Amino acid sequence: MDDLPQEDLRLLVQSIRDYAIFMLDPRGRIVSWNAGAQRIKGYTADEIIGTHFSVFYPPEDVAAGKPPMELETAASDGRWEEEGWRVRKDGTRFWASVVITALYDERGDLRGFGKVTRDLTERRSMARALDERGLLLAHLVQAQERERRRIASDVHDDTIQAMIAVGMRLRALGERLPEEDAAAVRSLDDAVESAVRRLRDLAFRLRPPGDGLVEGLAAYLEREMAGMAYELAHDLNGEPPAEAAITVFRICQEALTNVRKHAGANSVSMRLASLDGGIHVRVRDDGTGVANRVSQDGHFGLIEMRERAETAGGWWDIRGAPGEGTTVEFWVPAIPRARHDPISPS
Structure with missing residues (x-):
């Protein structure tokens, strides 16, 4: 020829x-x-x-x-x-x-x-969905979330209820004491109420997105970003497999925690989209930028976010010049693992 x-x-x-x-x-x-x-x-x-x-x-x-x-x-x-x-x-x-x-x-x-x-992104995701490491990861995520739910339940049903009872007794006691002693009791009651609020926040953060990924993130934004302007947009093909949804939720949770605690931001936006057989996420704020936040709190959860994404077979990145805000961006595959062993998010 x-x-x-x-x-x-x-x-x-x-x-x-x-x-x-x-x-x-x-x-x-x-x-x-x-x-x-x-x-x-x-x-x-x-x-x-x-x-x-x-x-x-x-x-x-x-x-x-x-x-x-x-x-x-x-x-x-x-x-x-x-x-x-x-x-x-x-x-x-x-x-x-x-x-x-x-x-x-x-x-x-x-x-x-x-x-x-x-x-080869989609082919790699499909291969990982079938390999032994992928199955082990699914079991690990399932075990972690099961333990989180158990701790959240124990905190809510046992510890918080016991502390509420203590607070009620302190208030009753304060009503029967002279004012000089009642003031000290009221101070103790305030400390108990503050501890109860912190425990309720902990129990809330431990819960996985039980009503779906987008609904779970919306609820988290509404509760945790009070006083800050926020936006949540998505272009997902449907509800992702539970393992992927939990991984995305936990990374977003850590990113938003860092925005609230360290960014000095007035607004934050979160966008999710189906891409390459997975979920692509960008979390952007208008705060101090990466360098300032690193100096304030060391790795401030960077290691945990990166490890979650990479262990799931995805990638993670952060960028932002000082004074120009920060963007956390990541992608994780959303291929179902073993049909016979689903991960319940509720």
């Missing part, structure tokens, strides 16, 4: 939509762009050509020097291949299969690199 004419080959590559296929110059700048690259990564050719390809990598990979390392390896070995997270134009991440091939001319001079990327 005769080789395809060069123009026909170019048209073939340009029209492929399932793979991002493009060229880099020897320094890693993008010099060509096909329809698949636009569909997968979100940039048009006019927007991206001439830009360094490191724009597709998460900030932690850029900081670690991963993009130039990959080019160096491809140049020395002829090829680089891996699977990992990549970043779209809108900031969301996708799990990609990436192949970088060094291109040499007939004299052996490096002319650039060919790069082929495929979006």
Whole structure:
């Protein structure tokens, strides 16, 4: 079979939509762009050509020097291949299969690199839904939520009720004492009431979203963000599996707690959307930014949020310049695990 004419080959590559296929110059700048690259990564050719390809990598990979390392390896070995997270134009991440091939001319001079990327996010989520680690994760989430419900029930039905009884007795006692002694009893009663309020807040935070993810988040915003303007919007295809809903709820809960305690914000917005077989979430505030909040409270729950997302097979990110607010963004898969062992959120 005769080789395809060069123009026909170019048209073939340009029209492929399932793979991002493009060229880099020897320094890693993008010099060509096909329809698949636009569909997968979100940039048009006019927007991206001439830009360094490191724009597709998460900030932690850029900081670690991963993009130039990959080019160096491809140049020395002829090829680089891996699977990992990549970043779209809108900031969301996708799990990609990436192949970088060094291109040499007939004299052996490096002319650039060919790069082929495929979006494997949904396939990866399906595989994790079936693997042993995914099943163990489902059981772990189930056990954690069961224990949270037990603690919340014990706090509400036992500890709080006992303290309410103590408060009632203190008030009755105060009515029979002289004023100088009654003042001390009233002070004790105030301390008991304050403790009861804190315990009720604890019991509320321990409860999972029993009425569905969006309804649970709405209830949490209404109760916990009092005095602050807030917005909740979603574009979900339906109620996600319980494991995914609980994971999203807990990460959002931690993010909102940090906004309330540390951001110095006047408003917060939360947006949820179905994306790549999972749930994509952005929590934005107009507060002090990441640097100020880190200095106030160390990791302020960052580790817990990141670990929850990554353990579920997703990703998590935080960004925000000082004085310009903070955005917490994450994605977790929403593929049902084992049908015979559901996780009840109620």
